[in-house]
Amino acid sequence: MHAAAHVRTGFDIAPASDHSILVTLGAEISPEIHTRVRKFCELLARNLHDAVMNVHPAYASVLVTFEPRMADLEEIGAYLDALLERIEEVELPPARLIEVPVCYGGEFGPDLEEIARRSNITPEELIRLHSSSEYTVYFLGFAPGFAYLVGVDPRIVAPRLEKPRPEIPAGSVGIAGAQTGIYPLPTPGSLRLIGRTPLRIFDPKRTKPSLLTFGDRVRFFPVSPEEFEIQCRQSE
């Protein structure tokens, strides 16, 4: 099933199960490969196949699941192969910019001071660095609405917690490695927490439950605890 036509390194189409195919578009986390992933998903969306059930974009791959009672691996493999041929011709729509208020530190960001200490900067400087970068949603995964945001300033990179917290409040903002994230729902998690947003990141009652979409640009801006409370009430 390997696509003979794709001599470009790093491209591969291979079955992951009897009802899914993994399309590999690279081997690293980079803006170029992220753009390829977006382009491929855009092609999938514009050329729907009846049997395709789900599309799972990730850092450098796209998993495509299908209904095996409607099509087989060969048919879906050929469909994906033909799309891959056209990846260069895709023009992506401009990315949205989403601004996310964050109340940094205190009870919302129990790890803020430690990360600042590790990085030899003041907590204020850490807040400034975290809220002055522009991040990109590389994909959503792990839990409903959870965005993998890439673009953390190298000065505030911190390792993942060795022991995940059993339950993290919804809206918590954290850092791990070069990634920052917002917990949409109360889940366990291993990001180091630096603050919390009053926005509802995932709300099943909305027509579009997830606030963030794959490809979005994101900026954080600091708000006071008072402003946080006001915005929490507004988003209820």
Next chain:
Amino acid sequence: MPAIRVVEPGFQTTVQDLGRPGCAHMGVSPSGAADALSLRLGNLLVGNPENSASLEMTLSGGVFEFEGDCLIALTGSDFASRLDGMPAPNWVPIAVKSGQVLRCGKTRAGARCYLSVHGGIDEPLALGSASTHLLAGMGGHEGRALRAGDVLRVAVPAAPSRHVKQVHPQRALRWLATDVIRITPGPQAHWFSADSVERFLETPAMVLEEFSRAAIHLAARRLELVRRDEMLIEGVCCGAVQVPPTGRPVILFVEPQTTGNFPKFANVITADLPRVGQLKPFDKFRFELVSFDEAREVLRQQEEWIDSLE
């Protein structure tokens, strides 16, 4: 229209249909019945479209009082159900009178029993499906497992639908037995040593108590990695057998995370996913590695059998 009043909910009872495709890009897995075969058969037995919303009971069943006459069917595991004290067998349509009480007990074998009702359970669709997604808090009855006092309305039956009169229990259970679960190689199958794979396949695996619609944790022979590459997070789907650093495999199930960073040794074949839905803690079973062609053939046979039911 009739309604079903939940007197006791049982261990974990949720409204399920065949799931909610098309949401993985926002981190939402399809959900849907853990044993989709039993849900489909239950619906066929009461003359519903196969995808109609039914109740999925887990390990121990609920007590339900019917308000209005209904046609129901119980499928999947035998929960020793009784209707006003009389045995209510699985795999046949049962006419229920208003006021009667259905008491489903503990499982005798298997993990899940389905209660389907003519017309289907009437719940608003969330992103196209009535299935409960517990983590997302969406779909089903208020996005959660049922509680005592909940009242479930029964929907007005749609246009006449295929109506199966009976399902031979032995034939159905042949597709639900949990002694062998068939798998095809996963994307990182070649990351594991041939020796450890051989021992893994020879030795029965056991289901641990960490058992949910999201994931089934197993005690099994350790799968040894021969590659130590850092894995980039990639998409995962139902039935993936992923191996965390502990070497103890986990089957990702109907409500899994949508991406993961552990190597995937294998994936359960589609035709055997209903068996996974019938695995319960401490069950022992063997994995059998098959080809993609065999997986397709088994699924074809299963569908042919469903089509042949009268």
